[in-house]
Amino acid sequence: MSSKIPVTVLGATGVVGQRFVRRLADHPLFRVEHLAASERSAGKRYRDACAWRLDGEPYGGLGDQVMAEGTPEFALSPVIFSALDTAPATELEPAFARAGAMVFSNAAAFRMSPEVPLLVPEVNADHLGLLEVQRHHHGWSGGIVTNANCTATVLVMALAPLQEAFGVEAVLMTSMQAISGAGYPGVASLDILGNVIPFIRNEEAKVEEETPKMLGRFTGREVELAPMRVSALCHRVPVIEGHTEAVSVKLKGNPSLEAVREAWLSWKPEPQRLKLFSAPPVPVHVHTLEDRPQVRRDVETDGGMSVHVGRLRACPILGVKFALLGHNTERGAAGGSILNAELAHAKGYLR
Numbered sequence: 163m164s165s166k167i168p169v170t171v172l173g174a175t176g177v178v179g180q181r182f183v184r185r186l187a188d189h190p191l192f193r194v195e196h197l198a199a200s201e202r203s204a205g206k207r208y209r210d211a212c213a214w215r216l217d218g219e220p221y222g223g224l225g226d227q228v229m230a231e232g233t234p235e236f237a238l239s240p241v242i243f244s245a246l247d248t249a250p251a252t253e254l255e256p257a258f259a260r261a262g263a264m265v266f267s268n269a270a271a272f273r274m275s276p277e278v279p280l281l282v283p284e285v286n287a288d289h290l291g292l293l294e295v296q297r298h299h300h301g302w303s304g305g306i307v308t309n310a311n312c313t314a315t316v317l318v319m320a321l322a323p324l325q326e327a328f329g330v331e332a333v334l335m336t337s338m339q340a341i342s343g344a345g346y347p348g349v350a351s352l353d354i355l356g357n358v359i360p361f362i363r364n365e366e367a368k369v370e371e372e373t374p375k376m377l378g379r380f381t382g383r384e385v386e387l388a389p390m391r392v393s394a395l396c397h398r399v400p401v402i403e404g405h406t407e408a409v410s411v412k413l414k415g416n417p418s419l420e421a422v423r424e425a426w427l428s429w430k431p432e433p434q435r436l437k438l439f440s441a442p443p444v445p446v447h448v449h450t451l452e453d454r455p456q457v458r459r460d461v462e463t464d465g466g467m468s469v470h471v472g473r474l475r476a477c478p479i480l481g482v483k484f485a486l487l488g489h490n491t492e493r494g495a496a497g498g499s500i501l502n503a504e505l506a507h508a509k510g511y512l513r
């Protein structure tokens with residue numbers, strides 16, 4: 163009998179759900195108990211319900227598993243990895259938490275709820291303490307932990323070392339975002355090939371509100387938003403995986419570029435100290451070649467779990483500017499959620 167923790171992948175047929183399944187296929191801590199999605203998929207074998215779109219072993223070796231309907235009645239496990247769309251997540255994630263499960267969600271539904279940790283383990287591991295507040299508030303034995311919008315996740319990975327070392331006052335971020343961020347089939351090829359689309363619904367607002375929450379201070383009862391100004395300009399570009407961001411930042415005390423570089427290089431946050439299974443050995447790769455980071459060359463490093471900074475230089479307006487790259491469906495989605503669960507396990511929140 164396996165001593166691994168049984169988990170449900172909710173939304174297992176989707177783009178993010180498939181990445182969960184692939185990552186969980188050989189995970190040392192978790193084993194997939196239920197594959198669940200909508201009632202359209204329930205009762206079908208995974209291989210029949212899901213059009214597999216990733217490299218590697220199709221269906222994570224679970225092609226013959228019969229899918230469950232994504233409700234606590236049919237798909238309850240101690241841990242739920244949710245890759246649901248926001249609408250079903252709004253109803254189903256609290257139902258699982260109420261039934262005693264720890265839900266690790268990718269959906270936007272509860273990210274800004276004051277009692278829900280918006281977690282990137284390298285950035286705000288202590289925010290997990292909000293679970294106590296949440297359980298008390300709702301009377302749940304389980305709970306909900308969310309990861310952030312993928313663009314905001316990549317951004318805070320680069321900003322957190324600077325916030326810790328100096329304090330961040332203002333950020334101006336222009337994104338060039340991969341098509342996979344729009345799910346499958348995403349943006350029609352006739353719209354995106356040879357094109358740049360300067361609009362992604364709700365994306366700029368999400369980056370602007372989620373970033374100060376993630377970089378905020380946990381008081382023991384609540385998260386105080388970090389007092390910083392954030393402006394985001396988001397664009398869809400014809401790239402398959404990987405969000406690139408052009409970032410200008412105003413730091414307290416106007417540190418030198420060398421001090422900024424050193425803050426990234428010396429950053430060793432909690433998941434790396436704890437050697438969590440999905441934590442990349444180096445969370446922020448600092449590139450020195452003048453034409454890096456690049457999506458095609460860098461985004462798959464460390465299974466897409468690290469981020470890349472480069473082209474660090476002086477900004478005449480805000481002080482410092484740099485290029486940033488991260489994997490939207492791994493660090494920004496499935497891999498990020500699994501790392502959240504590994505941290506929760508290390509901190510004693512999983513039974």
Ligand SMILES: NC(=O)C1=CN([C@@H]2O[C@H](COP(=O)(O)OP(=O)(O)OC[C@H]3O[C@@H](n4cnc5c(N)ncnc54)[C@H](OP(=O)(O)O)[C@@H]3O)[C@@H](O)[C@H]2O)C=CC1
Nearest residue numbers: 173175176177178199200203232246247250268269343345
């Ligand atoms: N793509 C990305 O880069 C990122 C996505 N996210 C978030 O992750 C979530 C999933 O995204 P993505 O994989 O792209 O979405 P998809 O549309 O590819 O997949 C959605 C999944 O939800 C299931 N589903 C839909 N309705 C219900 C329901 N009523 N009950 C149970 N299951 C249901 C679908 O099942 P069925 O096949 O049966 O219809 C499917 O498995 C979204 O909230 C998204 O915002 C977060 C970060 C990045």
Ligand SMILES: N[C@@H](CC(=O)OP(=O)(O)O)C(=O)O
Nearest residue numbers: 268270311312339343344362
């Ligand atoms: N909106 C992001 C992906 C995404 O799903 O974001 P969110 O999890 O905030 O809905 C993109 O298009 O690249």
